[in-house]
Amino acid sequence: MAEFSDISLVTQVAVFRNKKAFDQLVRKYQSPVRRFFLNQTLGDEQLSDDLAQETFIKAYVNITKFRGMSSFSTWLMRIAYNVFYDEVRSRHQTEDVDTSVAVARQTVSANDTLKMDIYAALALLKPDERTCITLQLIDGYPIDQISKVTGIAENTVKSHLRRGKEKMANYLKENGYDR
Amino acid sequence: MTDKDNMMIEDFFKQAAQQQIEDNGFTERVMKNLPDRKLEVARRLSQLWTLFCLVVAGVLFFVFGGWQVVTGLFYASIRVMLGWLEVQMVTASTTEIPINLWGILLLVAIVIIYLPYQTARKLSATL
Numbered sequence: 001m002a003e004f005s006d007i008s009l010v011t012q013v014a015v016f017r018n019k020k021a022f023d024q025l026v027r028k029y030q031s032p033v034r035r036f037f038l039n040q041t042l043g044d045e046q047l048s049d050d051l052a053q054e055t056f057i058k059a060y061v062n063i064t065k066f067r068g069m070s071s072f073s074t075w076l077m078r079i080a081y082n083v084f085y086d087e088v089r090s091r092h093q094t095e096d097v098d099t100s101v102a103v104a105r106q107t108v109s110a111n112d113t114l115k116m117d118i119y120a121a122l123a124l125l126k127p128d129e130r131t132c133i134t135l136q137l138i139d140g141y142p143i144d145q146i147s148k149v150t151g152i153a154e155n156t157v158k159s160h161l162r163r164g165k166e167k168m169a170n171y172l173k174e175n176g177y178d179r
Numbered sequence: 180m181t182d183k184d185n186m187m188i189e190d191f192f193k194q195a196a197q198q199q200i201e202d203n204g205f206t207e208r209v210m211k212n213l214p215d216r217k218l219e220v221a222r223r224l225s226q227l228w229t230l231f232c233l234v235v236a237g238v239l240f241f242v243f244g245g246w247q248v249v250t251g252l253f254y255a256s257i258r259v260m261l262g263w264l265e266v267q268m269v270t271a272s273t274t275e276i277p278i279n280l281w282g283i284l285l286l287v288a289i290v291i292i293y294l295p296y297q298t299a300r301k302l303s304a305t306l
Contacts, residue, residue: 017216026209031200039195049205056209118195137192162180168191169184178187 006072014063022063026056029073032139033080039134040084040127042119051087055080070148077139077149081131088127121171129164132157 006028012021033055037048058079066075122130131150135141143161147154172178240246 019210019213022213023206023210026206027202030202030205030209034200034205035195035198038200052205053209053212057212057214060213115195118192121191137189138196140196165180165185165188168188169180172187172191177191178183 007068010063010066010068010072013060014066022060025059025072029076030056032073033076036077036080036134036139037084039119039122039138040130042123043115047087051083052080055083058083070145074141074145074148077135077141078151081149081151084131085127117175121168124167124171125164126160128152129160129167132160133164133168136161 006025009021009025012018013025030052034048034052037051038045041047041051055076059076062079066072122134125133128150132146132152135146135149136143141149143154143157146152146157150157152160
């Protein structure tokens, strides 16, 4: 039913350029898209919102290219993934991650400890591992959907998940989460 | 990785998975920044007009024998150049020009080494 309503809204945007329909789509998906970026940028709210806005604008401009082969949310997350990796490439990967961690520490200071721990734990992962882990454990995507979103082969996704989870488990044990 | 480890990781991320981010004006900002439909249409029309003009220019070029004009100009310019060369050879100065061997070597070195090096350097900088 939700998918049918998405397709109906997408059709209205694609055919009639109905901005109200697009407004509904943005309202519906702003939370998962912004949360995805928050996790990838380790809590940098300003950067996350900028990237999320860019994602929705790209979706609006290219909405006629949505063929309905996957769900709208998967298509949108694929755009979000590409937007994030364009940003990483343009900032040079290592520099970006370091900056994000620094910003994250400032931003997160007002939030609870667990949230801070999540970003600290995610900072231990490589970008692809982080994307796969957050898409599975936070956004609830199955492996085949993660593969569609990231364009990474399913077996490679499984490897990223396994390595990422091993690192997470070690981090959690070191920080007393196993008690 | 044990089942216990898996459960521990899932528990750790459970709160983050339930987190809903409030809109707080985000949707309005996105809607304000969407590209204007009228501008999009104007840009598309401008592209179509350019394409139309190119096609018309191409058709007119062949209909009015544009290719013949181009080849005619090409052969005429070659004839003019050959004529100029002939005049130069007939009226050339008989005075001997001293040739500087070092000058020639320097010129050859520039052409063979320096220019390709500079070109490669600029190309690698731009790629």
